[in-house]
Every structure is written in C-alpha cells, then in structure tokens.
Amino acid sequence: MTKRLTCDVVVVGAGMVGAACAWYAVRAGLDVRLVDRGPVSGGTTGAGEGNLLVSDKEPGPELELALLSARLWAELAREHGAAIEYEPKGGLVVASTAPALDALRDFAAGQRDAGVTAVPVDGGRLAELEPRLAPGMAGGVHYPQDAQVMPALAAAHLARASGAALHPGQAVTGVLRTADGTVYGVRTDRGEIHAPAVVNAAGTWGGDLAALAGVRLPVLPRRGFVLVTEPLPRMVRHKVYAADYVADVASDSAALRSSPVVEGTAAGPVLIGATRERVGFDRSLSLDAVRALAAGAVGLFPFLERVRALRTYAGFRPYLPDHLPAIGPDPRAPGLFHACGHEGAGIGLAPGTGRLIAQALTGKAPELDLTPFRPERFDTDGGDAR
Amino acid sequence: MTEPPRLTVVGAGPAGLAGALAAAARGVRVTLVDAAEQAGGQFYRQPAPALGARRPQALHHQWRTWERLRDALARHRAAGRITHLTDHHVWCLERESDAGPVTVHALRGPAQEVGVTVRADAVLLATGGYERVLPFPGWTLPGVVTAGGAQAMLKGGLVLPGRTVVVAGTGPLLLPVATGLAAAGARVAALVESADPAALLRRAPALAAQPGKLAEGAGYAARLLRHGVRTLARHTVVAAHGTGRLEAVTVAALDRDGRLRPGSARRIPCDTLAVGHGMLPHTDLAETLGCTLSGTAVRVDAEQRTDVPGVWAAGEATGVGGAALALAEGHIAGRSAAARLHGTTPDPGRWAAADRARTRLREFATALDDVYAPPAGWADRVPDGTVVCRCEEVTAGQVRDAAGTLGAGDLRTVKLLTRAGMGWCQGRMCGPAVAGLAGCPLTAGRRPFARPVPLGVLAALPEKE
Numbered sequence: 001m002t003k004r005l006t007c008d009v010v011v012v013g014a015g016m017v018g019a020a021c022a023w024y025a026v027r028a029g030l031d032v033r034l035v036d037r038g039p040v041s042g043g044t045t046g047a048g049e050g051n052l053l054v055s056d057k058e059p060g061p062e063l064e065l066a067l068l069s070a071r072l073w074a075e076l077a078r079e080h081g082a083a084i085e086y087e088p089k090g091g092l093v094v095a096s097t098a099p100a101l102d103a104l105r106d107f108a109a110g111q112r113d114a115g116v117t118a119v120p121v122d123g124g125r126l127a128e129l130e131p132r133l134a135p136g137m138a139g140g141v142h143y144p145q146d147a148q149v150m151p152a153l154a155a156a157h158l159a160r161a162s163g164a165a166l167h168p169g170q171a172v173t174g175v176l177r178t179a180d181g182t183v184y185g186v187r188t189d190r191g192e193i194h195a196p197a198v199v200n201a202a203g204t205w206g207g208d209l210a211a212l213a214g215v216r217l218p219v220l221p222r223r224g225f226v227l228v229t230e231p232l233p234r235m236v237r238h239k240v241y242a243a244d245y246v247a248d249v250a251s252d253s254a255a256l257r258s259s260p261v262v263e264g265t266a267a268g269p270v271l272i273g274a275t276r277e278r279v280g281f282d283r284s285l286s287l288d289a290v291r292a293l294a295a296g297a298v299g300l301f302p303f304l305e306r307v308r309a310l311r312t313y314a315g316f317r318p319y320l321p322d323h324l325p326a327i328g329p330d331p332r333a334p335g336l337f338h339a340c341g342h343e344g345a346g347i348g349l350a351p352g353t354g355r356l357i358a359q360a361l362t363g364k365a366p367e368l369d370l371t372p373f374r375p376e377r378f379d380t381d382g383g384d385a386r
Numbered sequence: 387m388t389e390p391p392r393l394t395v396v397g398a399g400p401a402g403l404a405g406a407l408a409a410a411a412r413g414v415r416v417t418l419v420d421a422a423e424q425a426g427g428q429f430y431r432q433p434a435p436a437l438g439a440r441r442p443q444a445l446h447h448q449w450r451t452w453e454r455l456r457d458a459l460a461r462h463r464a465a466g467r468i469t470h471l472t473d474h475h476v477w478c479l480e481r482e483s484d485a486g487p488v489t490v491h492a493l494r495g496p497a498q499e500v501g502v503t504v505r506a507d508a509v510l511l512a513t514g515g516y517e518r519v520l521p522f523p524g525w526t527l528p529g530v531v532t533a534g535g536a537q538a539m540l541k542g543g544l545v546l547p548g549r550t551v552v553v554a555g556t557g558p559l560l561l562p563v564a565t566g567l568a569a570a571g572a573r574v575a576a577l578v579e580s581a582d583p584a585a586l587l588r589r590a591p592a593l594a595a596q597p598g599k600l601a602e603g604a605g606y607a608a609r610l611l612r613h614g615v616r617t618l619a620r621h622t623v624v625a626a627h628g629t630g631r632l633e634a635v636t637v638a639a640l641d642r643d644g645r646l647r648p649g650s651a652r653r654i655p656c657d658t659l660a661v662g663h664g665m666l667p668h669t670d671l672a673e674t675l676g677c678t679l680s681g682t683a684v685r686v687d688a689e690q691r692t693d694v695p696g697v698w699a700a701g702e703a704t705g706v707g708g709a710a711l712a713l714a715e716g717h718i719a720g721r722s723a724a725a726r727l728h729g730t731t732p733d734p735g736r737w738a739a740a741d742r743a744r745t746r747l748r749e750f751a752t753a754l755d756d757v758y759a760p761p762a763g764w765a766d767r768v769p770d771g772t773v774v775c776r777c778e779e780v781t782a783g784q785v786r787d788a789a790g791t792l793g794a795g796d797l798r799t800v801k802l803l804t805r806a807g808m809g810w811c812q813g814r815m816c817g818p819a820v821a822g823l824a825g826c827p828l829t830a831g832r833r834p835f836a837r838p839v840p841l842g843v844l845a846a847l848p849e850k851e
Contacts, residue, residue, distance in 0.1 A: 038796075039793055041799060152799070153803060156793060159793065168795055230838060231809070284674075285674050287480055287491075287847055291844055293844075295845040297845075304841045305840065305841055305845070306499070306840055309839050310812060311808075311834070312834050
C-alpha cells in the first residue's frame with residue numbers, strides 16, 4: 001500500500017488550524033492534501049470550548065491576528081454559520097472590586113486604541129446584560145466582537161468544504177528533504193506524499209513534526225480542564241469571565257490557574273473552562289482543577305450551584321515560550337511552513353493563520369507582519385524558557 | 387492496639403457482598419457503599435419493605451445463597467465490622483499516591499445533592515454491569531423497556547411492565563425475564579432470541595463442566611413451556627409499532643449469516659417489549675483511577691487485583707459472567723485484600739474452591755458470549771431516520787454521515803460531530819450502537835464523573851495545598 005501522491009501542499013494536522021490552512025490554500029488555487037494520524041478534530045480542537053476572543057488579548061501581534069480572524073470568522077459564518085454553531089454573542093468581563101475594575105478599564109482603553117470595541121459597563125447595569133450574574137460586582141467591560149463556534153464541527157465542516165483531499169488516520173513518519181535541505185513532502189505509514197510545501201499544523205505535537213524536519217520548535221502542552229453541565233435553557237448570554245482571567249492567560253506559572261470562563265451553548269449545556277497547568281500530557285482527572293472551576297463559576301453565577309456537571313475533560317494547549325504562535329516559512333528548512341503553537345486561542349486565531357499561510361505559500365505579501373511569529377525565533381533569541 | 391485496616395467496597399451486589407464478607411471475616415473494617423436502599427444489587431434486588439412482599443423468593447432463584455449473604459451481612463454490621471452506606475451514589479474515586487488512601491466521593495439525599503467522602507486504605511470495585519440495547523425503528527416508543535428494567539420493576543417494585551409482553555434480543559438474561567414475567571401473570575406473547583441456543587451444545591466442553599447451569603436452563607425451558615410461551619430462536623425484532631405507545635412488533639427469522647429471511651416477517655400484538663442485547667461492564671470508576679482495561683472490562687490478576695496498587699475489582703466489572711462467577715471473584719478479592727492489608731502474602735490454596743468455580747464459570751461465560759453475540763448485520767438494518775442517541779436525539783443517518791464524510795474514525799469524534807453520547811447518560815446507552823453504526827470499535831468512554839454532580843458539591847471539595 002505504498003502509493004506515491006503529489007500535490008502542491010501537504011497540511012499536517014486536521015484540527016481547526018489545519019482545516020483553515022487547507023481552506024485558504026485551496027482558495028488561493030493550490031492542490032492541498034490534509035493529513036492527520038487520527039480523526040478530524042481529534043486533538044486540542046476536540047477538547048476546546050470554541051472561544052473566538054479579542055477581549056483577553058493585550059495590544060500587540062496576537063491581538064492583530066485575533067481582529068483579522070474575527071473578521072474572517074464572520075465571513076465564514078455567512079456560509080457555514082449554522083453547521084458550525086457560530087454565535088456572535090459577545091464577551092463580558094467582570095470585576096468584583098474597584099481596584100480590579102480600574103485595572104480592567106485601563107486594559108480596555110489600550111485595546112480600544114488597537115481597534116477593539118470595548119464598552120465599559122457600570123456595576124448597576126451588569127444585570128441588563130447578564131440577569132443571573134452574582135450581585136455586587138464593581139462593573140465590567142462588554143466586548144461585542146467576542147464570539148463562539150463549536151470547534152470540532154467547525155474544523156470538520158471547513159475541512160470537508162475546503163476542497164482539500166482528506167487523509168485521516170494516516171500518520172506522518174518523516175519529512176522528506178533533498179540533499180540541500182529543501183523539503184519535498186512527507187513520508188507516512190501509507191506511502192509518501194510529494195509536495196513542494198509542507199504545513200505544520202500539528203498543534204501540541206508541532207514540535208515533534210518540526211523535529212522530523214530536523215528543526216527545533218519548542219511547543220509544550222499546557223493542560224486545561226473544561227466542565228460541561230446538563231442542558232439548560234439559555235441562562236448565560238455572553239462569554240462571561242472574571243478580570244483576572246487575562247492575567248492567567250499571560251502567566252508563565254506552571255501551577256494550576258483557574259479563573260473560569262462561563263458561557264451557554266447553542267446545544268444547551270453551560271461550559272466552564274480555563275484551568276491552566278503545565279503537567280505534560282497527563283490526562284488523569286484533577287479534582288483540584290474541577291473544584292476551582294466549579295467554585296469560580298458558582299461565584300459568578302450562583303444559580304449554577306444546583307446545576308449538575310455531566311462531564312469534564314482535559315485538553316492540551318500547544319504553547320511556545322513567548323505565548324505567540326509560530327506562523328510562516330521556516331528558513332532552516334525551505335518548503336516547511338509552521339502554523340502551530342496557538343495555546344488556548346487556536347480556534348479563534350485559525351482563519352487569520354490560514355490566510356497568512358496561504359499568502360506565504362503563494363508568495364503574496366502577508367496581510368500582517370510575520371516577524372513576531374517567526375518559527376526560528378527561539379534559536380536566535382535564546383527565548384526558550386523551558 | 388492498632389486500628390484495623392480499612393477497605394471500601396463499591397457495590398453491594400453478589401461480588402461486593404462476597405468481597406465485603408470475606409474481608410470483614412478476616413479483620414478488615416469494611417465500608418460497603420451502594421446506590422440502592424437495600425443490599426443485593428440487580429441480581430438479588432429486593433422489594434421495598436413498604437410493599438410487604440410475602441414471598442419475594444418466588445421472583446428469584448438461588449434464594450438460599452441470598453439468605454446466607456444477607457444474614458452474614460447483618461451479623462457483621464451488628465458487630466461493627468461492616469458499615470453499609472445505602473443510597474450513596476459514587477461519582478468518583480481518587481488516590482493521591484500509590485501508597486495513599488483511596489477517597490470515594492458519593493452523592494446522597496433525595497435528589498443526590500449532598501456530597502459525601504469515604505476514605506480507606508484500599509478499595510474493591512464491584513460496580514456490576516449495564517444492559518446493551520441496540521436500536522431499531524420504534525425502540526423509543528413508550529412500552530419498550532429493557533429486559534433488565536422489566537426484571538427490576540418486577541423484583542423491586544412487584545409490578546408488571548405490561549399485560550402482553552414480547553421479550554426480545556439476545557443473551558442468557560432473556561430466559562429468566564420471560565419466565566419471571568409469565569410467573570407474575572403477564573402474557574408473554576413470544577421470546578424472540580436472535581442467537582441459536584442450540585449452538586451452545588456445540589460448545590460441549592464448556593457446558594459439560596456446568597451441570598448446574600444446564601439444569602437451570604432446562605428449568606427455565608420447562609417453565610416457559612408450562613406458561614405456553616412461544617420461543618422464536620434465530621429471530622429478531624425488526625420494528626416496534628404504535629401511535630403514542632407500543633401496539634405491536636414485527637419479528638423476522640434470521641439466516642445463518644444474520645440476514646433476514648425473506649417473507650418471514652410477522653406481526654405480534656403486544657403492549658410491552660422487553661429488549662436487551664447482553665451486558666457490558668461498568669468501568670467508569672476504574673478508568674478514572676487509571677486501571678487498565680482488557681477489552682471493555684477491568685483487567686485483574688489471579689487475586690482480582692487491578693494494575694493500580696490498592697484497587698481490587700470483581701464481578702461483572704471485570705467481565706460479564708453472572709452472579710455465581712461474581713460471588714467467586716468477590717470472595718477471592720476480599721480474601722486477597724484482607725491478606726495484603728495485613729501486610730501478608732495470601733495463599734491461593736485457601737480459596738481453591740472459589741478459584742475452580744471461577745475458572746469453570748469464566749469458560750462458560752466465554753461460550754455464552756460467543757453464542758449470544760448480536761446478529762451480524764444488525765447495524766445495516768437500522769434506517770437512517772431511527773434515533774440512536776435518545777438524550778440528544780441523534781439519528782443513525784447523522785452518525786453514518788459523521789463517520790462517512792466528515793472524517794470521524796472513532797467514538798469520541800463521532801460524539802463531537804453529532805452530539806451522540808453527550809447527553810444525560812453520557813453514551814452509556816447509545817455507545818455500542820453508535821460504534822456499530824460508525825464501524826469503529828467500542829472504546830472506553832473516559833467518563834471521569836460516573837454520574838452527574840452538582841457544581842455546588844464540586845465547589846465544596848476540600849482545597850489541596
């Protein structure tokens with residue numbers, strides 16, 4: 001069973017980012033094959049909540065990518081919105097104390113300068129946006145650009161609709177390189193696929209794929225637990241989280257951090273997410289993590305105390321030491337492109353990443369400056385904080 | 387004087403009772419945790435005392451065995467060696483280190499809303515099994531119940547699920563269900579078994595070692611005959627019919643390859659269909675502790691130990707084989723746990739009789755498993771429009787689409803793309819059916835919560851440093 005296939009681009013990883021790369025590459029006129037060792041959405045995509053957030057990002061390259069992606073998500077939703085459960089529900093960040101509210105408002109002012117719509121909400125008016133929120137909050141900020149998709153569905157539908165040839169259940173075992181180091185395809189457990197370009201969209205396993213090509217990309221897993229409740233009528237309208245979530249996202253700490261993001265879903269259950277721990281690929285249940293999630297969620301929405309959690313699951317966010325993804329061509333291995341390391345924001349940042357990769361593949365000027373996302377930056381900067 | 391070692395036993399069915407008694411008799415302080423109001427599990431399910439049953443034994447066989455277990459439990463409880471926590475629904479087990487205590491997290495109260503924790507040095511998982519039900523058109527109509535559910539209504543509530551009953555599916559449970567319903571006054575219109583029980587005879591070695599089991603089977607057959615119950619072997623229910631509730635079923639004969647015989651379909655009027663396709667082990671608690679599974683069952687060694695230190699397992703959880711096997715396994719597990727908890731190495735010679743019974747009954751269970759497999763091709767007969775996952779109302783067609791064109795290759799991805807198995811039962815009901823329709827193996831469910839838990843209970847768990 002070793003047939004040799006050829007195409008323009010092999011995208012490795014059929015999660016959200018890989019599906020978006022395939023989508024935009026095909027639209028740029030390329031012949032694409034999307035390969036994954038497992039099923040579609042089998043990795044971090046299938047374990048995420050589908051946050052499309054601009055609210056949690058400070059001004060800088062990631063926020064620019066998030067704003068580009070938010071526009072592209074809205075475009076994609078015009079065609080696929082129902083199938084992928086796209087909901088432009090908006091985010092609401094709340095602060096329980098006056099000092100926390102001051103910090104949040106300063107943060108939001110900076111975001112506004114960068115193009116984010118961020119509307120301050122007085123404590124007394126929070127109930128208009130979220131009637132079941134705990135009383136007594138100091139205030140908050142409303143972010144209408146925050147949205148949500150069902151990530152597994154989004155990746156599966158985009159992959160299918162992209163027009164790329166799908167190869168689930170096919171493991172990449174090597175990256176093919178010529179004597180001068182140029183990449184010309186991949187070796188898989190079912191034969192070679194030859195292509196002048198290979199896109200590393202392997203998420204948490206992106207470092208392993210880079211190693212197969214002989215280059216170093218220090219992608220590490222950061223575990224997160226999500227709690228899922230029984231289905232309810234819509235009780236939570238926005239993505240609601242406490243102001244300290246932003247500090248957790250940017251944290252370098254290995255210890256458990258857990259300010260919860262609480263949100264209702266189209267299907268009924270309330271999702272409670274966002275523990276962050278660096279424990280390697282340990283999937284075993286941490287009752288400490290779910291306790292912290294539950295306590296935080298009940299603190300925001302007291303009615304949740306009597307609501308039942310039906311399940312909990314862990315996922316592994318792929319992160320790089322400076323908390324920015326690797327996007328673009330790898331000068332160390334010509335023909336290799338990276339699109340991984342998006343940490344907990346891969347769903348939200350996927351369309352922008354796919355668009356930038358398609359532009360790089362076709363030699364067009366990228367819409368955003370790729371310098372902060374250079375995959376080789378950890379070699380030159382010595383920034384590997386492992 | 388040092389404190390006696392502590393063992394928590396989860397489940398008060400045959401395996402859990404045998405294990406608890408064996409350990410308590412050997413100097414171990416046992417806490418028996420069970421969801422029911424009374425000990426006995428599914429097999430020895432007892433009518434609620436308020437119902438004032440005069441002859442509950444009429445609904446059971448092996449009543450003498452039950453009386454011995456019940457009386458021994460009462461003695462150990464009176465002596466303070468066993469604490470029996472009834473109406474405790476375990477949702478999670480936790481072990482902080484290989485040598486540390488095992489904490490059992492349970493819910494109690496009328497709405498299972500109060501959190502309880504029980505700590506012990508070791509745990510015996512006797513969590514039993516659950517029924518496999520495969521879908522067919524009409525299977526969600528009121529009036530269609532599981533075979534085990536019908537039996538539980540009868541044993542626990544002393545009520546009949548209906549007046550005219552068809553018992554259908556496959557597996558050794560169907561016989562006692564049909565005879566029990568007939569004896570209690572229901573008209574059993576037919577016993578529809580997709581397997582060919584005559585095939586058991588071809589497994590002569592496994593059978594020859596089971597004179598008791600043969601006599602049991604012959605006893606059921608005689609009773610069915612006495613009640614005039616028609617047995618249709620190598621037949622299957624093709625559809626259930628009714629508007630609002632069940633009115634009839636269509637059954638048809640199967641050929642050797644499991645295909646429907648053309649022209650064999652016939653309609654049987656009934657108000658109840660009790661259907662089941664065998665049992666599967668309950669392994670959620672074991673999986674969360676990190677115990678390795680073998681197939682769908684918890685893997686154990688000769689002493690019934692799992693591969694997680696301090697965790698034993700016995701009964702259906704380690705492979706479905708019936709109450710007699712569960713008793714043997716539970717007994718061995720209890721003796722092994724007692725010896726190990728006292729810091730000694732047990733001598734298997736001391737439980738040689740139980741060991742021989744276990745070997746024999748496992749061989750027999752394997753033979754039953756081969757004979758009573760769901761008929762080949764059952765999945766192909768489920769029309770696209772039939773609901774497979776009842777909690778989330780996912781149809782067979784949606785499952786096929788996810789597997790066929792969306793690139794789902796395993797149960798988890800089918801679930802993510804269709805929501806099949808995301809609802810209240812978390813795929814316990816539909817998992818085997820979804821796997822069959824998607825053409826992927828039935829894999830462990832990764833369900834860290836063995837049952838739904840109020841967020842308030844989670845939030846109140848003790849915080850660790």
